[in-house]
Amino acid sequence: MPSLVLASTSTYRKQLLERLELAFLTDRPDVDESELPGETPTATAERLALAKARAVANRHPGSLIIGSDQVAYSDMQRFGKPGTAERAIGQLQAMRGKSIFFHTALCLLDTRNGTYQQDAVSTEVRFRALSDAEIQRYVEREQPFDCAGSAKAEALGISLIEYMRGDDxxxxxxxxxxSLCNMLRTAGVEIL
Structure with missing residues (x-):
């Protein structure tokens, strides 16, 4: 079986991949994640998932490289990783009472032959009509500075959400x- 490499240093992605109980390495892709002029949020995520996989491919010949990227957006506004409490509060204020779409793109690059598989999953997240006090308390408690959209749905951030709709x-x-399990099976990886 080829080596499996996650082209990411995200602790969240690493924890998710660990659920499959497969041995894997992680490698930082060092990719500029800026959107291109006129690029849709979905196109950005899909382009970056492939770019991240390609960025580490030369360091891991004979491997399967997993690249992933996520863009959160509503209409023409994008919500990246806030980095600070002030920006997290601002994002949550802008998102309250609205549906935000999280487009998560995935790429599995096979360095043995240069082929790749791509897929993407969109999730609609409807935020409750949050008060400023609720937003402030949430940001102070969870400090979601490294999450697109400033909310960790897998933790306390679930309390901010009215509903979620998506396939995964x-x-x-x-x-x-x-999607990753399907791709790995197609590439010949036995998961069970």
């Missing part, structure tokens, strides 16, 4: 495991 709940956290 793992995609919202950062790695669509259902």
């Amino acid at each position: 709940p793992n995609a919202l956290i950062g790695l669509p495991l259902i």
